[in-house]
Amino acid sequence: MQRTEPQNYLIQGIDPIQLTEQFGSPLYVYDGGTIRRKVAELLHAFAGINMKIKYACKANTNLAVLKLMREIGVELDVVSPGELEMGKLAGYNASQITFTPSGVPFEEVREAVETGAIVNVDSLPLLEWFGQTYGNTKPCLIRIKPNVAAGGNIKIMTAHADSKFGISVLLLDQILEVVKKYDIKIIGLHQHTGSDIKDAEPFLKVADILFETAKHFPHLEIIDLGGGFKVSYLPGDAITDMDLLGEKISERFKTFCKEYGRELQLWFEPGKFLVSESGYLLVKTTVVKEDPARNFVHVDSGLNHLIRPMMYGSYHHILNLSNPDGALKSYNVVGYICETDTFASDRELPEVRKDDILAFLNAGAYGFTMSSNYNARLRPAEVLIDNGQARLVRRRETLEDLLQTQLGM
Structure with a gap:
């Protein structure tokens, strides 16, 4: 050997x-230099695109790591009130934090909205509640489930048909009905496929689904493609070719923005990839x-x-x-x-x-x-x-x- x-x-x-x-x-x-390098890799891969990195901080919530992320221009994605408060303690403004819950009590969503975070709605019942509660007064994103299976193993796949995460793209008509009923201010669409995805193809497939879905929402500002990039676990391990992925997604995103009629912001939510x-x-x-x-x-x-x-x-x-x-x-x-x-x-x-x-x-x-x-x-x-x-x-x-x-x- x-x-x-x-x-x-x-x-x-x-x-x-x-x-x-x-x-x-x-x-x-933890090696701060490695974190800086991984952020630079992602920024380089999407140079020329209006792109924002939202660190999925469930991967590592140490306040020193969060402060480092803030210092190098990375914003936050959180999944709980505790993570939201940690982000604020690390110096983030609530407006720099996205709250992406998974079947949480609606009171947690209320707390996030009232503090100024942007909520990522993950179910039709939550979308209905959000519309009843806020109407057009507060913005939100919708987490779409594209029904695509990809990832290192079934435990870390989050976009297949049997996954608990997000609202199935097959329910688009119902989503649009609720949005219209309450005139909900939808500023972005989100999806997260899973983790340890090596090849570009799953990312491109879900991007195409999200771009097509986005055409039904006329006032979007953000397309959020989540994270899940493959990292190296052992010497010689194959990883996501970030430059190739960046080139292919950027090309598709530019085409979509042209068809949509204006430039949107592209978000990614890497967690493991960064730390x-x-x-x-x-x-x-x-x-x-x-x-x-x-x-x-x-x-x-x-x-x-x-x-x-x-x-x-x-x-x-x-x-x-x-x-x-x-x-x-x-x-x-x-x-x-x-x-x-x-x-x-x-x-x-x-x-x-x-x-x-x-x-x-x-x-x-x-x-x-x-x-x-x-x-x-x-x-x-x-x-x-x-x-x-x-x-x-x-x-x-x-x-x-x-x-x-x-x-x-």
Whole structure:
């Protein structure tokens, strides 16, 4: 097996092993330079288009990350009142935040509208309520379900016919009837196909559906094509060709705007694409167990910190930072949770020893945000590295944090 690990693995010139010595293990680390690079890639791909990036912050809501996004001109897409408030704490104006709910209580929608966010309506009952409540006084977008299946696996596909998300394009007549009934101010149409989409074709297919649907709404300002761009999980992994995708969608968008009669703004809502590659989960080996069937590497973390491998079957490349030149051996890398808790199976790594530091790559998205206190375990600290400086942006939890909301003592 060819080695892929750098011999001296550094993040902006900082040794991650030193980070664990300073801040402890396990530890989430985010590289601000990578986030800046991913934003630049997307902007470059759509140069010449009136395009806006709305970061789908459910991927990573650390306030330092949100502040970085704001500083580099990226706006927000949120899915809950909590995320909306975090965006405001990070310095965003409510008008820079889109609220894209999924079957939430209508009171949450009211809160978002009243604070000044733009709501993305995802169901006919919500559209009816929105019309009854606001008529033509407040703008909104409509989330269309184009009935296209695309994505890494069924759990992260969001635009197929059986998906809970959005209003089916087949219900267009009913949508138009409700809009006309209340004279609702529809300023945009939105769709989100899914995640880990590699090829341009699904994006182009849903774009064509949305462009055609848009012709029924005469006062649009925005076409929102969501996100879902494929990121690299292992060396040599195929990813979305952003320049090619940008060229093809831009061409179609320009044609649509010409047919529509005026220029609209094109929105994208990447989440994982912007932050996944920036993140590392650093862990320490606690036990190396040589079993007749498997060699097991136990680490001081688990599905409570990074649930994606168990939930989605996702792949995270693993580096042995402490022994990068060791002889390759096959391991199951497992966590400390009292469940089947596997990060990787039959993974070849340089020989792993007790107290070695391992790095799980692509941990910047849906890592800490999906973490829990299962088994009464504490969540790790988070560090942001930007401009060559490492800064603690979330302290490690304590037992007091776990107990502070309990009333049974």
